[in-house]
Amino acid sequence: MAGLHLEFVSPERVLFAGDVDQVDLPGAEGDMGILPGHAPLVTALRPGIVTVFREGRREPIVVIGGTAEVSPAGLTVLADRAVPREDFDLSTLAGEIKDAEEDVADTTDPAQRDKLTRHLEQLKSLQSALAS
């Protein structure tokens, strides 16, 4: 079977471009695995870990937000920020969580606060996933 063409980019650099076997994405409404020939799909990403399966190996990459698009041409991941897991610095995440907590405390608009609280929880669950 033909591989899945993956283009994984962040504003600063290209993290990955080429054919892979499978990609697991942290979608905004739940994790999903993308295999070659997936139906066209656009999803927002929550902070989490993208796993790239290639030649029998797994490559975990930490993403903080972004968008993924599946089209017949392949999968495109537009990450707001992305770092390979082994290079990821937990202290930056801790700082991020602190900022998010302050944001939640500062907002008065309930809809906005809901959104920020969800973002904060996602960051925290990412932190616990990375710590284990």
Add this chain to the structure above:
Amino acid sequence: MPSLKDLRSRIASTKATQKITRAMQMVASSKLRRARAAAEAARPYAGAMDKVLGNIAASVAGSGEAPRLLRGTGSDNTHLLLVCTAERGLCGAFNTAIVRLARDRAIALMNEGKEVKFFCVGRKGYDQLKRTYEKQIVEMVDLRSVRTLQFENARMIAEKIIALFDKFGFDVCTLFYSRFRSVIAQVPTAQQIIPPVFEADAAEALGGAVYEFEPDAEDILHDLLPRNVAVQIFRALLENAASFYGAQMSAMDNATRNAGDMIRRQTLTYNRTRQAMITKELIEIISGAEAL
């Protein structure tokens, strides 16, 4: 005729100038390397963003539910020209070329009876546009204090533009910057960012299939469209930075070479004058001796 001392000091000052231009060239070339790498690294993201948005736009086009940022206001009476230039000069025609492209566009639009507004990023473009269009400049962003360009800088500009758009400040926004092709070639470019223009083949890429959206199209577009504006501006600024150093490098290279030519000419004049004086003195001595 200038004295020997005048000529000597003239040569010394040209040499000093040459030293400065050579130093500036070297500084520009080392900064160029970094700026160029940053600009080239940003291209794939901007390109991918463009492609994804193009696909999404094509698939929601029929539904009539597209957000205003995507489909525009439906008219094109007011144009906002976002002119990105450098903060400094000494870079040849770099700033002038961008401003000229923007000005030509502005004149063409005004002849059609459209209203034109300017949004300047960079002091040099502002200075040049101020002369003719002072009243039409709505905003000016100065990036002089910014050492390395961050995505945050672009986001701040994008937020201002989107706020202006939400207030019905304009209908169409066009971005002017200089695309970096090589050290000697920088291409002034105009790119329409609101509403975004996509390449025509985007619609065929899907082959008629319909996207599934998670959570839903509205949320995703609501998130993605402002981000796209910021990304396109970010890329333009990075390209501009690389182009600027490229232009400065070749301008300073020219200046160094011209200074070298000038030094050679001045040295020639200096030596000729010196020789002429020696000959004159000799003639005086010899003719004085003969007269005895």
